[in-house]
Amino acid sequence: xxxxxxxxxxxxxxxxxxxxxxxxxxxxxxxxxxxxxxxxxxxxxxxxxxxxxxxxxxxxxxxxxxxxxxxxxxxxxxxxxxxxxxxxxxxxxxxxxxxxxxxxxxxxxxxxxxxxxxxxxxxxxxxxxxxxxxxxxxxxxxxxxxxxxxxxxxxxxxxxxxxxxxxxxxxxxxxxxxxxxxxxxxxxxxxxxxxxxxxxxx
Amino acid sequence: xxxxxxxxxxxxxxxxxxxxxxxxxxxxxxxxxxxxxxxxxxxxxxxxxxxxxxxxxxxxxxxxxxxxxxxxxxxxxxxxxxxxxxxxxxxxxxxxxxxxxxxxxxxxxxxxxxxxxxxxxxxxxxxxxxxxxxxxxxxxxxxxxxxxxxxxxxxxxxxxxxxxxxxxxxxxxxxxxxxxxxxxxxxxxxxxxxxxxxxxxx
Numbered sequence: 001x002x003x004x005x006x007x008x009x010x011x012x013x014x015x016x017x018x019x020x021x022x023x024x025x026x027x028x029x030x031x032x033x034x035x036x037x038x039x040x041x042x043x044x045x046x047x048x049x050x051x052x053x054x055x056x057x058x059x060x061x062x063x064x065x066x067x068x069x070x071x072x073x074x075x076x077x078x079x080x081x082x083x084x085x086x087x088x089x090x091x092x093x094x095x096x097x098x099x100x101x102x103x104x105x106x107x108x109x110x111x112x113x114x115x116x117x118x119x120x121x122x123x124x125x126x127x128x129x130x131x132x133x134x135x136x137x138x139x140x141x142x143x144x145x146x147x148x149x150x151x152x153x154x155x156x157x158x159x160x161x162x163x164x165x166x167x168x169x170x171x172x173x174x175x176x177x178x179x180x181x182x183x184x185x186x187x188x189x190x191x192x193x194x195x196x197x198x199x200x201x202x
Numbered sequence: 203x204x205x206x207x208x209x210x211x212x213x214x215x216x217x218x219x220x221x222x223x224x225x226x227x228x229x230x231x232x233x234x235x236x237x238x239x240x241x242x243x244x245x246x247x248x249x250x251x252x253x254x255x256x257x258x259x260x261x262x263x264x265x266x267x268x269x270x271x272x273x274x275x276x277x278x279x280x281x282x283x284x285x286x287x288x289x290x291x292x293x294x295x296x297x298x299x300x301x302x303x304x305x306x307x308x309x310x311x312x313x314x315x316x317x318x319x320x321x322x323x324x325x326x327x328x329x330x331x332x333x334x335x336x337x338x339x340x341x342x343x344x345x346x347x348x349x350x351x352x353x354x355x356x357x358x359x360x361x362x363x364x365x366x367x368x369x370x371x372x373x374x375x376x377x378x379x380x381x382x383x384x385x386x387x388x389x390x391x392x393x394x395x396x397x398x399x400x401x402x403x404x
Binding site for chain 1: 287314354357358360363365375390394396399
């Protein structure tokens with residue numbers, strides 16, 4: 001009997017994530033309202049809070065899927081190219097991130113629209129998805145900087161992810177760098193093409 | 203008589219910008235509501251729309267002031283250091299931007315919270331303030347890359363601004379790169395210290 005209740009709970013959980021994902025894919029976080037979700041899932045509003053602590057938890061479950069999609073998209077782009085200079089790998093990955101953001105704007109924005117008050121409130125499975133994306137960046141980076149201490153490679157991995165994210169964010173918002181997408185690609189290439197293991201100050 | 207009306211209009215405009223600036227400085231864009239502003243300025247709500255097309259125009263006027271403050275803060279940081287390698291100048295500027303964002307978070311966030319639909323809808327005086335910030339970055343960049351075509355220097359200027367913005371944004375939100383501020387500074391230094399005029403692929 002307990003197993004049956006658990007199964008029903010798990011089914012509702014999965015169904016709610018599916019529904020929320022579809023809404024986030026088309027309309028972003030603004031389209032995720034408890035009342036609408038309950039109606040679509042055929043459950044009471046209270047039932048949502050039985051399976052998710054709050055709406056943030058539900059959005060986070062969708063975000064974990066989106067991070068998986070980002071990772072798959074970036075990996076596929078790298079796999080489609082012959083292995084070359086690690087700088088080229090970073091450029092390919094960054095361009096793939098740009099294209100993902102352009103083609104999946106509401107879902108991509110939701111990754112960053114969610115209010116996260118403290119690092120502790122982020123669940124482990126979420127951080128795991130994030131780590132997988134970081135690992136993709138760290139590999140070519142370690143090849144470019146073979147002598148860099150691992151903690152600096154890790155810091156630079158986060159730094160470059162954030163840097164590319166900033167270029168994509170302001171670029172797609174046409175706010176600061178209102179340039180066509182091929183110019184954004186060139187912008188990313190320019191930055192990476194001048195990133196070398198030789199310190200700039202000698 | 204017409205001059206008197208114009209003067210009254212100008213005074214109200216200036217007063218409304220002052221009030222909105224104070225609100226944005228403490229609470230960000232969410233604290234800018236027409237009704238509250240009218241009450242504080244001692245005017246009718248309709249009077250606001252006589253001097254500003256809409257609330258966005260008013261926020262943009264405050265944002266222009268904030269960009270001026272960003273520029274002044276960054277310039278002061280550069281002026282306080284002995285002239286050195288242009289990479290150091292870029293690092294000093296980026297750290298100053300990080301500190302400004304940390305110390306003026308609501309006003310800084312408002313710079314990017316405003317919805318801007320098209321480049322055309324951005325007034326010329328706003329773009330001018332933005333160009334001044336870009337000019338600060340372009341100068342050391344041109345020294346690092348003396349042989350780079352001007353259009354690439356311009357693209358890289360926007361790219362590096364966006365890159366540093368991304369690092370500051372995700373860093374301060376403790377979202378992707380939850381690291382202390384000195385680690386964020388180190389992250390920025392790491393990226394710039396490996397930016398050289400020599401292409402990474404030979």
